[in-house]
Every structure is written in C-alpha cells, then in structure tokens.
Amino acid sequence: MATLVLTEEQQMLKDSARGFLQENAPVSAMRRLRDEGDPDGFSRATWAAMVEQGFAGTLIPEAHGGFDFGHVGMGQIQEEAGRTLTASPLLATAIVGACALVHAGTEAQQQELLAPMAAGELLTALAVDERPRHRPELVHTRAEYNGAGYTINGCKSFVIDGHVADRLIVTTRTSGECRGRDGITLFLVEPGLPGVEIVPMVTVDSRRAAEVRFNDVEVPAGAVLGHVDEGADVLDRVLAVANAHLAAELLGIAREAMDRTLQYLRERRQFGVTLGSFQALQHRMAQLFSEIELLQSAVLAALSALDEDDAEAEALCSVAKARACTVAELATNEGVQLHGGMGMTDEFDIGLFLKRARAAQQTYGDDRHHADRFARLRGY
C-alpha cells in the first residue's frame, strides 16, 4: 500500500527542510552564485550546513554513518530544493551515488565511501550519457581487461557534478554490441588517474556539469561496481531512483511557479480589475492545479514504492518523471506568459524556474523517454 499521506516524521522533515532552505539557500542565493560565476556552481558553505541537517545521509544506512530515512523523506527535501532552486551535490552524491553504492557496492567499497559521503566530504558523479539525448543502454565507452585490471577508453557528456566529483561512477562496455543491455559494467573511477580529462561547462540553469574523457585510463579490478557485464540492472535501479527524485524536485518547481503566478494574478491590475478575475486565466490556473495534484500523487507513489521495494516501482518512477516533465513545462511556460513582459525580464525569478525545469526534465530522460520506457514495461 503506497504512502500517499506523509507520516508525522516525514512531514517534520519536509517542514524543517523548507525552513532551512528558505533561510539559507533562497532563490537570491542561487542568483548570487550565478552572478559571481562561482566555479563550483553551488555553495560549499551551504552544502556543509545541509550535511549538518543530515540531508546527505538520508539514504545511507546507519551502519555507514547515515540516517536511513528513506526515499519519501529524501523526496521532501528535493521538493523543497525545487522551490528554492538550490544547487547542491544532493542529487549526484546523496541520491545517485548513495543508491549505487548501497545497491551494488561491495562491503569494502561501502566501508570506504559511504561514511565520507554521509559526512559530505566525498562527492560522486554518474557518467552515463554519451549522446545529447539520454539513452543509458547506448554505451560506446569500452573497458578492456588487461590482466591486472581494466583499461577504459571513451567519452561521457553531461556528467552532473563531474567538475567536483571525488569518484566517478562510469558505465562502460565490457562485451557485446554498443546498444545491448548485456555487457554493461559500472566502474568507480578516481578522477585524478592519468588519462582522465574533465571539461567543465555551464548549463542554462547556471549549474555546472562536465564532459569526461577517458584515454587509456587504467583501473584495478576492485574498481568494478556490481558484476561485470551485468551493470544494466544496477543502472535501471539507480536511474529509477534518480528520476523519482528529479520528479520530486520538478514538483517543487511546478508548485512554486504556480504559487508565484497566482500571486501575480491576484495583484496585477489591468482594465481596472485584477488579472485573476478573468475566467480565461482562472481556468488555465485551475487546469494547472489539477495537473500538479496528479503529479504529487505520482511522485509520492514512486518514492514509497522504492522504499517498499514494490514490483511496480520502476514503472511508477517513469510515470512520476514523465508527468513531472510535462507538468513543470506547463507550469513554467504558463508562469512566464501570465507574468507578461515582466516574465521575460531577468529581474523576475519566474524565468529561473523555467530554466532549471528544462535542465531537470532532460536529466536522465524527459517525458518522451519515460513514456517509451513505461510502454516497454507494460509489454507494448
């Protein structure tokens, strides 16, 4: 049975995350990072304070220094971080990295990495995409056994937090064709190894990512994460988790964009009346409200299915992400349009939500990708 209403503890976490982020990392802080051209794209001080709040250890078991509070809990933090547009290593390290290690890491790998991750001292980045559109099973990057370990050659694009990561989680091909599920292997790669080249870039949402190139990079056999040739299953799980949490962030973005637009419609006067008195606009907002309500249900169901290891979890994660993409797109587009000329100005925040929404939508597959995935899971 899905958790569709938050427990008291989960609600407390949401409230405290909201209070913390609104105070310590509001939209104005994101603006300042952008204007100062911060090379990290996020504030190390804010991240340290988030770690202090326990956010980094939400998905990490207590034995490894975490709090094991579950996906529904982490999703509440993500939703609130969507409202404040807070950039941080939360997604790449505390969600994607933590999930990959908890799910597939050996005892030794977990011992080495999870505690420093929960302490916010070690950052990870998932290097999965090779093309502009997300296609996780298309892997040209090769890892060849060299007698002692593996030699990696290839190039990964749009590696989120690739510019700051202490460990890269890299999908490679150890056998088979470049498109098949069989033959994919995940590696934990230290970015300082000879042959690793990291090219940082700034994205439309003022965050940072990197292209990561591997030129004859030699890694030990112990760097394999999970089993050789069987990485696709791990990847499915990690990406499902990542997408459920991106959906939670997009829910926060959509709600905040709607709230700000409603506020504008209540205040802005034309023709001697408020814009909100026009039925044409009322109906558009009521439709948006309905779409967001359905999104919230889908996000909660996906998160709680992950916590409960439900058989429908991966399908629900795709439902949540696909809907999050279409609804956040609608919310931010309507937001800009209904703010009129002010919506086009850099001074107004609504445009920042538009930009972050598109980046989060494309990250690990947009609504089209997840509709396709859902159809495959349903057998058509």
Add this chain to the structure above:
Amino acid sequence: MSDLETFRRETRAWLEANCPASMRTPMTGDDDVCWGGRKWTFKSTDQRLWLERMAERGWTAPDWPAEYGGGLGKDETRVLREEMDRIRARPPLHSFGIWMIGPAILRFGPEHLRRQHLPPIVRGEIRWCQGYSEPGAGSDLAGLQTRAEDRGDHFIVNGQKIWTSHADRADWMFCLVRTNPDAKKQAGISLVLFDMNTPGVSTRPITLISGSSPFCETFLDNVRVEKDQVVGEVDQGWTIAKYLLTHEREMIGGFGRTAAGARTVGEQAVEAVGLEDGRLADELLRGEVARWEMDARAFELTAERARAEARAGQGVGNSSAMLKYYGTELNKRRHELLMALNGSDGLLWQGKDGHDGALARQWLRSKGNSIEGGTSEIQLNIIARNILGLG
C-alpha cells in the same frame, strides 16, 4: 487474530457460499446492471438471489447505521469491498438511493424520513431519480423555477425538470423546488420527496446522440407533496443540493478509473493494432496509449490519496471538483483513443455479426460525462474560486 482478520475470513467464506458464479463474471453492458425498484425485471435468478442475499445483511449499503443498513465500520466496509473485488463480484445494486438521497437523508434527517425511506433503498425495492436541472437552470442550478406553493399541510408543485436520469423507470423523485419566491435565489429552495405515481407527474425520455435514452424530461403539473416529505428544513435545500452535487461529482469522477478485471487500454491496443518486435505496431498511437495509461495511473493514485487524506483529516476539501473534472476528461480521452485504435471497427453501429455498435455508443455517451453533474467549466470555476483564491 484481530477482529478485522476474523471479519475478513468470515466475509470471504460468506461471499464464497452466497455470490452466484454468474455474478462473478464481468458485466458486459448496461443490461447486466441491477437497479432494482418496483418496475424492475431481474435479468436472471442469480441477479435476484445476489441482491436479496446482500440486502438481507444490509451490505448493499454496508456503512449505513445498523438500524437501516449494514452497520459496518470504515475498515470493515473496506474489507468487504476488497473481498468482493477479489472474486470480482458484481455490485448487487446500483442505486441513486444508496449513492445520493440516502446519505442526504441520513445526514440531514428528519428521523421519520430515515425510517420510511432507508430500508426500502437498502432492499432495492424503491428506485430513485433526481429532479435537479430545469430547461432554464443548467449550470446556473440555483436559478431553478419549479414552484412549491404552501397549502397548509401540503405543497402543490408546478414546473419542469430535465436530464432526470431514468425518470421513466424510477419510483420516487428527490426534487429541488422553490418554496420561497421572494428570497435570494439560493435561500428559497427546498428538497422534497414524492412518489412518481402521484397524479400530475409525467415523463418523456430524451434520445441522446448515442441512441440511448437514459435521461427524461419530467413534467410536474399540480403535484401534491406532503409537508413531512421535506429533507432537512424548508428553504435550506441548497445546502443539501451542494452536498449531493459533491457526492455526484465523486461518483462521476470515478469513471476515470479502470474497473477491476477490465482489460487495460494497453491490452486493447495490442489486440487491435498488434505488436512488431515487441512494440505496438503504430508508433504514434503507442505514445498516446502510454501517455493515457500514465495519466490514468496518476489519477487513480490521486483518488486514493484524496481518500487517505480524508481519513487523516487533511487535504484541500474541494478535491471532488478536481477529481470530477479530471476523471471525466480522462474518460473522454479513453474513448477517443479506443475509437482510434479500432479504426473502422469503431464506426460500426449495427448489422455485422450482431454488432450493436458498443464502441461508438460508449464513445458518444462519454461526451456527457463532462457536462452532467456540473460541467468541466463549472468545476474549473470552483477550483479557481475556492482553492486558488482567484476571483
């Protein structure tokens, strides 16, 4: 073992012994629905037995107080539903009495109406219809003109109702009438009950674009209504009407849900279009089917969440307007998709292999979902005003 588990075990055993096998097969059309009432002809002995057995336990209205209905608590009612779903038992009775006027009488009284009307509703003996809309009062329902003149111990009612569901097959009507023509329009309305056999009541079915006639015009010509047949208080009918409209919205909103055991749209798509390399043979349809199924899943979860929030005493309270709006629009999309999936087969009306044009007729009927019980536009007005604070 908890009481609830004991109840589940006993319920399962009772259903196993008492639900006839033919009442566990999917309903194939309107003919399989049991509405009961004085004019009802049972389609089979099993249909009659199933209604009688369930009615005897009060399980046609399981959560009503024991003196009128089943007397089950919320959890027991849920267990009963789950156990019925498990064996795919058909509902023993469809009833506006159980869904609408019964809950209103339970809530607003008075007591003598509860004693008079609730037991026959539970037994499926009296079929009710709803006299709300009028030719001049559709979306603007409070503008209704049917008048009830005070004649001391009774009213004399004159006017016309429209879109009365199954008025020609119903036994009693719950009817909104104007008892005070001088008051503000919402303030002078009462909800009254009368027998459809009362002199002066006549009905005329309306043929819809689907070819069926589920609705009637109802003419009220000097109809005598006893004063003791007012639900709640005189002139306070609008409060009850709004309560009932909320109920109706929730019911119609439920149309978006996929019935237990029914074939999914995805399965129907595979059957109609076929697979190529494991994918639906038409790429664009495949995308539309996936998007519809994902939306439907999110809608189901939202209906579930609304129930969970109601239990926890949370939620926006006005969720029924949103569910009604979204559920009906979703159902219309489903029928458009089914028509597209079936191509020229969807156009059949009659003739081929005894084909009765079910696809086309259901598609046409679905168009009314977003009109009846308050149009989609009215629901959006309610959301904008009551939830979003626009106005």
